Amino acid sequence: GLGGETAAPSSAPATVIPELAAGQQVSIVFESYNFGQAGAWTDTFTELIGKFTAAHPNIKVTPQKPQGNSANPATDTVSSLQSQLATGNPPDVAQLGFSELDFSVNQLKAAPLDDLVGRDAVQKNFDGAKYPYAKTARALGDWNGKTYGVPFVFSTPVLYYNADLFTQAGLDPAKPPTTWAEVEQAALALKSKTGKEGVYVDCLTKSSKDWCFQSIVRSNGGRVVSEDRKTLSFAEAPSVEAVTAMQAMVKSGAMPNRTQQQGTEGFARGDIGMIVESSALQGTFGKGLKTGLRSAVLPAFTGKPVVPTNSGASLFVFAKDPAKQRAGWELIKFLTSEEAYTTISTKIGYLPLRTELVNDPAALKPWADKNPLIKPNLEQLAKMEPWVSFPGDDYVQVRDGMMSAVESVVFQGADPSTLKGKQDELAKLVPGGGR
Amino acid sequence: MTAAAVVSPVDDEAVGESGRARSIAGHVVLTLLSVACVFPIYWLYATSLRAPEDVYSLSVLPWPLSLENYADAFAKTDMVGMLVNTTVMAVLTALGQLLVALLAAYAFAAWRFRFQKLLYLMFVGTWLVPFQVTMLPNYVLLSRLDLLDTLAGVIIPTLCSAMGVLLLRQHLMGFPKELLDAARMDGRSSWGILWTVVVPTLRPVLAALGILLAITAWNEYFWPALVLRRGNDVVQLGLRSFMGTEGNDWGPLMATAGLTCLPVFLLYLVLQRHIVNAFVRSGLK
Amino acid sequence: MTTAGAFVEVELVRPRVVAAGPAARPVWWRRLLRALPPYLYLTPALVLLVVWTYRPLAQTFQLSFHSWNLLPTSPITEVGFDNYTRLLDTPDLGAALWRTLVVILGMLPFTLVIPVLVGLLSRRVRGRAGAVYRAMVFAPMLVAPVAGAAVWQWLLDPTAGVVDKVVGSPINWLHEAGPAQIAIIVITGWHIVGFAVLVVSAGLTGINPDYAAAAGVDGASRAQVTRWITLPLLSPTMAFLVLMTVLLSAQWTFPLIDTLTQGGPSGSTTNIYYLLWDYGFHSYDAGLGAAAGVLFFVGFVVLASGLVLLSDRLSHHDD
Amino acid sequence: MSRIHLQGLTRRFGGVTAVDDIWLDVADGEFLVLLGPSGCGKSTLLRMIAGLLAPTDGRVLLDEADITHLPARERDLAIVFQSYALYPHLSVARNIGFPLRARRWSRDEIQAKVAEVAAVLDLSELVARKPKELSGGQRQRVALARALVRDPGAFLMDEPLSNLDAKLRSSTRAEISGLHRRLGATVVYVTHDQVEAMTMATRIVLLDKGRLEQVGTPEEVYDRPESTFVAGFLGSPPMNLLTAEVVPDGDALRVRAADLDLPLGITADTPPRPVALGVRPEHLRLTTPDAAGIRGVVRTVENLGSEEVAHCVVGDERLCLRGARPLGLHAGDPVHLTAAPENLHLFDPGSGRRLAWQPVPSFSHHPPPLPHPAPSPI
Amino acid sequence: MSRIHLQGLTRRFGGVTAVDDIWLDVADGEFLVLLGPSGCGKSTLLRMIAGLLAPTDGRVLLDEADITHLPARERDLAIVFQSYALYPHLSVARNIGFPLRARRWSRDEIQAKVAEVAAVLDLSELVARKPKELSGGQRQRVALARALVRDPGAFLMDEPLSNLDAKLRSSTRAEISGLHRRLGATVVYVTHDQVEAMTMATRIVLLDKGRLEQVGTPEEVYDRPESTFVAGFLGSPPMNLLTAEVVPDGDALRVRAADLDLPLGITADTPPRPVALGVRPEHLRLTTPDAAGIRGVVRTVENLGSEEVAHCVVGDERLCLRGARPLGLHAGDPVHLTAAPENLHLFDPGSGRRLAWQPVPSFSHHPPPLPHPAPSPI
Numbered sequence A: 001g002l003g004g005e006t007a008a009p010s011s012a013p014a015t016v017i018p019e020l021a022a023g024q025q026v027s028i029v030f031e032s033y034n035f036g037q038a039g040a041w042t043d044t045f046t047e048l049i050g051k052f053t054a055a056h057p058n059i060k061v062t063p064q065k066p067q068g069n070s071a072n073p074a075t076d077t078v079s080s081l082q083s084q085l086a087t088g089n090p091p092d093v094a095q096l097g098f099s100e101l102d103f104s105v106n107q108l109k110a111a112p113l114d115d116l117v118g119r120d121a122v123q124k125n126f127d128g129a130k131y132p133y134a135k136t137a138r139a140l141g142d143w144n145g146k147t148y149g150v151p152f153v154f155s156t157p158v159l160y161y162n163a164d165l166f167t168q169a170g171l172d173p174a175k176p177p178t179t180w181a182e183v184e185q186a187a188l189a190l191k192s193k194t195g196k197e198g199v200y201v202d203c204l205t206k207s208s209k210d211w212c213f214q215s216i217v218r219s220n221g222g223r224v225v226s227e228d229r230k231t232l233s234f235a236e237a238p239s240v241e242a243v244t245a246m247q248a249m250v251k252s253g254a255m256p257n258r259t260q261q262q263g264t265e266g267f268a269r270g271d272i273g274m275i276v277e278s279s280a281l282q283g284t285f286g287k288g289l290k291t292g293l294r295s296a297v298l299p300a301f302t303g304k305p306v307v308p309t310n311s312g313a314s315l316f317v318f319a320k321d322p323a324k325q326r327a328g329w330e331l332i333k334f335l336t337s338e339e340a341y342t343t344i345s346t347k348i349g350y351l352p353l354r355t356e357l358v359n360d361p362a363a364l365k366p367w368a369d370k371n372p373l374i375k376p377n378l379e380q381l382a383k384m385e386p387w388v389s390f391p392g393d394d395y396v397q398v399r400d401g402m403m404s405a406v407e408s409v410v411f412q413g414a415d416p417s418t419l420k421g422k423q424d425e426l427a428k429l430v431p432g433g434g435r
Numbered sequence B: 001m002t003a004a005a006v007v008s009p010v011d012d013e014a015v016g017e018s019g020r021a022r023s024i025a026g027h028v029v030l031t032l033l034s035v036a037c038v039f040p041i042y043w044l045y046a047t048s049l050r051a052p053e054d055v056y057s058l059s060v061l062p063w064p065l066s067l068e069n070y071a072d073a074f075a076k077t078d079m080v081g082m083l084v085n086t087t088v089m090a091v092l093t094a095l096g097q098l099l100v101a102l103l104a105a106y107a108f109a110a111w112r113f114r115f116q117k118l119l120y121l122m123f124v125g126t127w128l129v130p131f132q133v134t135m136l137p138n139y140v141l142l143s144r145l146d147l148l149d150t151l152a153g154v155i156i157p158t159l160c161s162a163m164g165v166l167l168l169r170q171h172l173m174g175f176p177k178e179l180l181d182a183a184r185m186d187g188r189s190s191w192g193i194l195w196t197v198v199v200p201t202l203r204p205v206l207a208a209l210g211i212l213l214a215i216t217a218w219n220e221y222f223w224p225a226l227v228l229r230r231g232n233d234v235v236q237l238g239l240r241s242f243m244g245t246e247g248n249d250w251g252p253l254m255a256t257a258g259l260t261c262l263p264v265f266l267l268y269l270v271l272q273r274h275i276v277n278a279f280v281r282s283g284l285k
Numbered sequence C: 001m002t003t004a005g006a007f008v009e010v011e012l013v014r015p016r017v018v019a020a021g022p023a024a025r026p027v028w029w030r031r032l033l034r035a036l037p038p039y040l041y042l043t044p045a046l047v048l049l050v051v052w053t054y055r056p057l058a059q060t061f062q063l064s065f066h067s068w069n070l071l072p073t074s075p076i077t078e079v080g081f082d083n084y085t086r087l088l089d090t091p092d093l094g095a096a097l098w099r100t101l102v103v104i105l106g107m108l109p110f111t112l113v114i115p116v117l118v119g120l121l122s123r124r125v126r127g128r129a130g131a132v133y134r135a136m137v138f139a140p141m142l143v144a145p146v147a148g149a150a151v152w153q154w155l156l157d158p159t160a161g162v163v164d165k166v167v168g169s170p171i172n173w174l175h176e177a178g179p180a181q182i183a184i185i186v187i188t189g190w191h192i193v194g195f196a197v198l199v200v201s202a203g204l205t206g207i208n209p210d211y212a213a214a215a216g217v218d219g220a221s222r223a224q225v226t227r228w229i230t231l232p233l234l235s236p237t238m239a240f241l242v243l244m245t246v247l248l249s250a251q252w253t254f255p256l257i258d259t260l261t262q263g264g265p266s267g268s269t270t271n272i273y274y275l276l277w278d279y280g281f282h283s284y285d286a287g288l289g290a291a292a293g294v295l296f297f298v299g300f301v302v303l304a305s306g307l308v309l310l311s312d313r314l315s316h317h318d319d
Numbered sequence D, E: 001m002s003r004i005h006l007q008g009l010t011r012r013f014g015g016v017t018a019v020d021d022i023w024l025d026v027a028d029g030e031f032l033v034l035l036g037p038s039g040c041g042k043s044t045l046l047r048m049i050a051g052l053l054a055p056t057d058g059r060v061l062l063d064e065a066d067i068t069h070l071p072a073r074e075r076d077l078a079i080v081f082q083s084y085a086l087y088p089h090l091s092v093a094r095n096i097g098f099p100l101r102a103r104r105w106s107r108d109e110i111q112a113k114v115a116e117v118a119a120v121l122d123l124s125e126l127v128a129r130k131p132k133e134l135s136g137g138q139r140q141r142v143a144l145a146r147a148l149v150r151d152p153g154a155f156l157m158d159e160p161l162s163n164l165d166a167k168l169r170s171s172t173r174a175e176i177s178g179l180h181r182r183l184g185a186t187v188v189y190v191t192h193d194q195v196e197a198m199t200m201a202t203r204i205v206l207l208d209k210g211r212l213e214q215v216g217t218p219e220e221v222y223d224r225p226e227s228t229f230v231a232g233f234l235g236s237p238p239m240n241l242l243t244a245e246v247v248p249d250g251d252a253l254r255v256r257a258a259d260l261d262l263p264l265g266i267t268a269d270t271p272p273r274p275v276a277l278g279v280r281p282e283h284l285r286l287t288t289p290d291a292a293g294i295r296g297v298v299r300t301v302e303n304l305g306s307e308e309v310a311h312c313v314v315g316d317e318r319l320c321l322r323g324a325r326p327l328g329l330h331a332g333d334p335v336h337l338t339a340a341p342e343n344l345h346l347f348d349p350g351s352g353r354r355l356a357w358q359p360v361p362s363f364s365h366h367p368p369p370l371p372h373p374a375p376s377p378i
C-alpha cells in the first residue's frame, strides 16, 4: 500500500473542541498559494501572520506554499494537499478554491467547522465585530448546510477597459459597452483605429477554468451543469449560443487568439483595449497601465440579465488534533477579521468580503475612494450567484474537458456542435452517468 | 591520459580541402545556428537589464541599462539564501553521486561477477522509469523519514545517478587493466587501488563529471518543488515566484532566470573543454 | 653389416609429479570473502536504486490493480485490470499517440540532422572557431527548463515577442494548434541540440581519420567520403541518438508543455506522456496514475529493447 | 629467490583453452623465457603465476608452498608489464616506492631504498619526473626499479621490451641480462621475440596454442628442435622444412625427394618412410653440380647488410639459404646445395615431432612396429 | 607508372620542423624506401606526397606536373596505411572496389576488376567477409588489393607490415617485392625496420629529424654510410663507432686509440686529426695477440642461433663482434681483433659526416688538411 494506513476517525466529535489553555503551545502549518508568489502577496501574508502570532504568542504558524511544479501555484493546491494527506501530515489550515469544495469536503475530509467550534461561533465570525460578510458570500463554503470553509478572498468577472485607447479610437471612455454586441463594436473600432487588439474574454480557455465561463452561460440563461449537479448541460442551446457569440468575436477579429496569460499581459501592456477578467487582477493592470484603467460590469447578452459568478478561496481546517484545530480556527478568525481585510485590500487589492468596510472612513473608505475600479465588483456582489462545482472524483477532468471543448470552438474555430459530443463523453465521468 | 583535446577527426590540412568557399559555407551555417541558440539567452539577459518600464521594449540593446529588476528580484525573494541553498544542494548532490557512482562503476569495471549484466541493466533501467512513477512513493517515504522540507530530502533520493555510473564505467573500462594489476602485485587491496591509483588518475574525468552532475542538480526543478515548501527554496523555485495567475512579472523573472543560469554559464565557460572531453572520451556512442 | 633400426618420435619430458592431485580448495567462507568485493562496492548504489527507484516501481505496479484516491481515509479496492482498460479506453489516446509520433519526428532534425550537419561542418572551420561554435550551441542545454520556458514564452508573445516581429506574421505560437506543436518541438530542440552536437562530435572523434584519408586518396570526393565512409561509421552514434529521441522526446517536452501550453490549445500539444500524466496525476486517481506509470515503463522497455536490437543489426561498429 | 613449480596448469576462457596442462619447474636463479607466437597463452600463463588470474585447473607452487589460491598481493612476486603500467600521477620516486608504501614502510626507509634502487638503474636524476616526461627506455627502467625495490622472490616480465625501438631494445636486453646475473634472481620472462629469448634465457619454454612444445636451453631448442613448430619458429629465416622420404640405399640411409638426395650418415636398414626434413638456412653449403644434394633455382636474393639470404625453389618447395655477403647468387641461377648429416633434422610429417634414430639389435626377428614413441631420448 | 620529384619539401608543425627541405627524385618503377627512427618525419613526408597534408614549403611533381596543390583524390596515387584503414562497414569486395566506385565505374566493371585483383592476391575466398573477420595478413592483402585495383601511377605505403608478426612479415615482404617486380610500379615505402629496407628497396632514403641523411642503394648505404647516423642505424648490431685519431706512421696512415692501432692502407702523410672510426661487427676478425689491432675484453656473448655476438670493452668504449656460432669466446676472455683497411670507415667526430681520402698532388707545399669531408664520394 502507499501509506494510506493512517487511520483517522471519520466521525466528527460530538462536542466542540476546547479553547486553548493560556500558555498552551501549539504550532500549526498554514498552506496558501499566496506564499507561492513573490512580492506583495507573500509580504502581506507574512505581515498578517506576524500580527497573528503577536496576538497569540502561544501559537506558532509555519507558512508554506503548495508543493508542485506548476507555474501557477494556485493550480497545485488540491494535489499538494492530497499528497500530504497520503503521508498523514496535511497542513492544519489550507486555502482552497471554491471549485474544490465538493472534493475538499467529501474526499479530503476537511473538518466541519460547525462541529468543531459550533455553528454559533462560525456565524458569529461571519457577523464580525462590526461589519458582517456580504450575504451572498456567507454560504460559499457550506456543504449540505454545514460550514466547512470560511470564504476568504473572492472576486467576480469585470470588464476592464483602457480609457486612453478608447479616446484614441474615438470612443467615449465614460460609456463602456454594456452588452456583448457593444463590446464587439467597440473592439472592432479599437482595432481599426488604434491598431491594437479589441477585447479579450478570459473565460474561454482551459487555463482560465470555468468560473467565469459559468457567468457568461448563466448570463445567457443557461447552465453548464444542472442545478442539482447531476447532469451536464453545457452543450445545450443557451450555452452553445453564448459560445458561438464568443467565437464570432474571434472570427470577426474583435477578439485576438490569446492564451490567458497573453491576454492579461497584453491588456496590462496596453495592447488590448478591453478584457473580461477577475477583479483580482486589478492590481496588475493598474501597475501596467498606469493611466486609463477603467472598469465596468460584466457585459450582458442583449435583453438578458447579467449573472456574475464568483471565484476565490476559502480557508479550511484539516488538523486532527483538537489543539491544532482550535489554533487553526483562531487563525481563520484572524485572517477574516476586519483588521486583516483592511490590510489585504489595501496591500493586494482584493475586495473585502466584509463589504461594508469600504464605507468606513477608518477602514477602507479612503482606499475605496481612491479605487473607483472596485465599484462594478461591489455592484455585482448583490446579483452574484455562487459558482457551481462539478460533481464526483473526476470533476477536474470534466471541467478541463468542457473548457478544452469551449476553447477549441472559440479560438480554434471548431464547430460549436462539437460541444455535444464532448458533453456525452464527459458524462461518463459524472457519478450516475451525468444524464 | 584524459587531457587530450578533442581533435577534429579529419586532417583539416589536406591539400585542396581548406578551400575558402567551404569554410565560409561552414562559418555561415554555424554562425546562424549559434546565433539562434544563443539569442534566447541573450534576450533573457537583455530583458533583465532593461529598466522595468522598458521591459516590453524590443530594442536589441538593453539601453539604458538598469539593475532595477535585479534589485527587485533580491527584494522580493531571498535570493542570497536561495543561491546558497542551491549551491549546497548542487555540490552535495554532485559529490554524493560521484562517490556512489565511482564505487559502482569500479565494481563493474574491475571484476567479473555473477549477475553483473543483470545489475548493470538495473542501472540502465532507471532511465526507463518515468519520474511520475517514483514521485509519490518517494514522497511518502521521505515524509516517514521526516526529511520533507530539508535539503537532505532533495539530495538523498537522487544520489544514485545512472548517468554517472554509466559514464564512469565507460571510463574505467578504458582504464589500463595492467595498472590495476600492477597495483595488486604491489600489494594494494582493491580499496587501496581505488584511492591511490584509480581516483588520482581519473581526476580530470571525475572533476568534469562532477561539474556535469552539479549543473544537472542545479537545474533540477520537479523534485525540489515537491519536497521544499517552506522557505528554504532552491533558486529554480524562486523563478516560479514571479509567474502566476496575475501574469508573469517579466523583469524580475528574467533577472532571476539570469541569476539562475549565471553560475552554470560561468562554470561552463571556464571548464568547457573538460566537460566536453568528459563526454567525448566516455565512449558514449 | 647393416643394423636395423627405426626413427622414433622424441617425446616431451615433463616434470610430472605423480602425487600432484588437485590443489586444495580454500574453505567456503574464504571463497565467499573473495567473491564479495564487487558486491560490496555496488551496495550503496544498489540500496539507493532499490529504495528510490525499484521499490516505488513495484508499489506502483501493485497500486495499478487497485482503485484509491491516495487519501488515508478512503478505501483501497482491488479492481484487477480495470485501471488499464480505463486507460486504454481513454478517448484521446489515439490522437495523443499520433501527436507523440509527430513530436518524435519533429525532434529528429534537432537530435540528428542538425547535430550531424554541425559535426560535419565544424570540422571544416579551423582552430578554436569550431570549439566556440560548439560551446554556443551547447549553451541552451545549461538553461534550466523553467527558465528556458519563461524566455521562450516571452519571445513567442504574439504582440510583444521578437519571433513574430522577425517572422512578420501575427501567429500566436502558443495558442494555435499547429504552431503550438511546432513551438514545443522547436523549444525542446533548442534545449537538446547542444547535447546531440556533443554526442555527434564524440562519435566523429572516434572515427579513425585514416578512413577519410584513405577514401580521399582512393578518389572519393568530399561528399562521397561523407556519404560512403563517415556517415556509415557514425551509424552507432546516430542509432543512439534516435533511441534517445524516441524514448525521451516525450519526457523532454513535458516541462515545456506544462509551463507553456498545459497540453493546449484544445489538446493540440497533448502527447501521450502528458495525456497520461493528466489523467493519472491530475485526477487524484492513484490507481489510474499507477497504471499509466506501469504502461510507460513497460512501453519504454519494449521500445528500448526493440530499438537496441534494431540498431545493432543496422549500424556498423568500428573496432 | 625462489623456485616455481607449475603442475598441470590450465586455463579456459569459455570454449578456448588458453593454457593447456602446463607442467614446469623453474629453478632458483633461472632466467626462464616463455616464447611463442601471439595468442599462444604466454600472458595467461604468467598472469596465473602472478595470481592475477585464477587457473581453471592445476597448481602453482612457490618454494613448495601451494600458492594457487593466494591473492596476488600476498605472493612474493613482482611483475613488469609490457605497457610498464607506471602510475601516471606519481613521480618516478613515488612509483618506485609504491610497493613499499603499500607494505607500510616508513617514509625514511622508503626514501633510502628508492634512492638505492634508482642508483642501481641509473635513474637518480629522474626521480622527480612524472612518467609522461620519460622516454621509453627510462620508463622501462622505472618499471624494473619498481619490481626490484621490494626484493621479490621472483620477477615476472611480460614482453617488457616490445614497446622499445630496435636500438634501445638491444641495449636494454643487455641491461636486464646483467641485472639478472648480478642479482641471481629467478625470472620468468615472456616474449615472442626469438632474439630476446635466445640471448637472455637460461632456458626457453616454447608454447603453441597453450601447449608446451619444448623446454630447453637456447642451444638445445635451436640445435635440436623437438617439433616442426619449434623448428619453424626459431631462426631467421627459420629452418627449411621439406617433404621427403627416408630410404635405405645400400647399407646407409638417405633422405630423398624430387631434386633432393642427401646421406643421413646412418648405416642401417629400415623400410622407407616419409619424413619432414629440416635444415637451417645457414647450414646449407654450395656444392658442385655433379655431387648429390639439393638442386634448385634462386628466386630472389635478399641483402641483409652483413649477410644475404637466397630464396630458392626446390621441386615445388621453397628453401632459404643464408651466408655472408656476397653469396654470389642471382635470381634465376641454378644452385646445388648440400648439408652435413649432423645438420639434418627429421620430423614426423603427421605429428610434427622430432624423429630420433633408434637402432635395433640385428638379432631381432621382428622389426618393431615403427615409428614408435621413444621412452626418453635426448 | 610515374616519376615523383620532391623539391625542397618542408613541413612545420608549430615550432617543430617535421620534414626539412627534402629534395628527391623517385624514378619510374623504383622501390624507394624511406627509413629512419620513429618521429623522423617519414609519415609526414609520405602524407605530403599523397596530398593528405599540405607542405609548408616546396613542391611535389608527378611526371613533371606540379601537383603540390592538387587534392589527394586527383593525384594518381594509391596509399596503404599502417592501420590498413579498411572500411569496417564494407565487405572485402566493396573495400577493394571502393576506388572504382568513386571513379563511377559501372557495377559490372567493378565486379570484374575486383575479382581479378582478388585472385592475384589470393583473396577470392574472402571477398564476402568484413575486415574484422580477417587476420592481420589478410587485412594487409586487402589493403594492397585496394591500392592495386586502380592501377595508380605510384604506390605509397606507410609501414604496411608493422602490425604483422615476424613470420607473416617476412612472407608478406617477399610478396610485396614480387608484386613490385611483376608490375614494375613506382613505390614509396615507409618503414623503420632496416631488414625491410635492405631487402625490398631499390634505393633507401635515410631520414633523421626531418632531414635527408643519405640516399642510395641498400649496398651503398650499408657499405658506405655517409654519416655516423647512418652507420649507427643500419646493421644489427650496428657499426661500431670508436673515438680515434688518424696519425701518420712512417709513410702510411694509421688509426689509433687506446688499445687500438690499425693501418688505413693509405700511403700518405697528413697531420694527426681526430676521427670517429667505424667498423662493422661482422668485419672484425680474431687475430693473434702480438699483431697490431684492437685489444679488448669480452663482456658477454649473445647467441643468436646461427651466429654469436660478442660484446667487448675496448679502452672505455664498447664494441661488438659478430660471427658464426660458435665464436669460441666467453665472458672475460681477452680478444685481439683486426679488420681490413677497406672495412674501416672514418667520420668527422664533429659533423658526423663520412671522411674520404683525397690525395693532393705531391708538388703542393702545404699538405692538404686531411682527411677531409668528401665533396661527393661514391
Ligand SMILES: Nc1ncnc2c1ncn2[C@@H]1O[C@H](COP(=O)(O)OP(=O)(O)OP(=O)(O)O)[C@@H](O)[C@H]1O
Pocket (backbone or CB within 6 Å): D013, D016, D017, D018, D036, D037, D038, D039, D040, D041, D042, D043, D044, D045, D192
Ligand atoms: N580474458 C579473456 N577472455 C577470453 N579469452 C582470452 C582472455 N585472455 C586471453 N584470451 C585468449 O587466450 C589466448 C591466449 O592469450 P594470451 O594473452 O595469453 O596470449 P599471448 O601469448 O600473451 O599473446 P601476445 O603475444 O599477443 O600477448 C588467446 O587466444 C586469447 O584470445
Ligand SMILES: Nc1ncnc2c1ncn2[C@@H]1O[C@H](COP(=O)(O)OP(=O)(O)OP(=O)(O)O)[C@@H](O)[C@H]1O
Pocket (backbone or CB within 6 Å): E013, E014, E016, E017, E018, E036, E037, E038, E039, E040, E041, E042, E043, E044, E045, E192
Ligand atoms: N599533426 C601534427 N601536429 C604536430 N606535430 C606533428 C604532427 N604530425 C607529426 N608531428 C611531428 O612531426 C614529427 C614527425 O612525425 P612523423 O609522424 O612523420 O614521424 P614518423 O617518422 O612517421 O614516425 P613513426 O615511425 O613513429 O611513424 C614528429 O616529431 C611528430 O611529433
Ligand SMILES: [Mg+2]
Pocket (backbone or CB within 6 Å): D042, D043, D044, D158
Ligand atoms: Mg601477451
Ligand SMILES: [Mg+2]
Pocket (backbone or CB within 6 Å): E042, E043, E044, E158
Ligand atoms: Mg609514421
